[in-house]
Amino acid sequence: MEGGGKRDAVESPAYSQQTVSEDDEIDYSVKPEFYDPDLDDKDELWIEKRRNGRGTDAVLSCPACFTTLCLECQRHEKYVTQYRAIFVMNCEVMKEKAHPPSSAHPKSRKRGRGSDTPDARPASGETLKHVCCSICSTEVGVMDEEEIYHFYNVLPSES
Secondary structure: OOOHHHHHHHHOHHHOOOOOOHHHHOOOOOOOOOOOOOHHHHHHHHHHHHHOOOOOOOEEEOOOOOOEEEOOOEEOOOOOOOEEEOOOOOEEEEEEEEOOOOOOOOOOOOOOOOOOOOOOOOOOOOOEEEEEEOOOOOEEEEEOOOOOEEEOOOEEEOO
16 A cells, blocks of 8 residues: 555546536526526415414424424413414324423522423323424424423524
């Protein structure tokens, strides 16, 4: 293997004077295959049709893979990073039950600061189930007994 490394480097296209930029190879006379100037308008009409004229506080996406999870939701009044929804997509409800935060230990909060935990504390005996993104399995929230989804680990975007 002596001297072989230098010869490979010299024959590499990076050292060649004949290297051509990919931009030089693009044929601009042909209409791009995946370009549609009306696509944004078509997407907006599709979403309006799915919502049936109802408004929403945000469109929710998975924080790991950016998959759309919900087109219609309500923002929590107190915890602004949490949302609730009934109609979702790309979500998987886990069979095991979510454990509510333990009330045996007193909470040690600093004055004026909220908790980062979800505000999904069940009423006496209410059962919660974990909700995950069906694409990447990231936990995004919980579902209560009334089948209302409570999202706390999502990316909201304006609708």
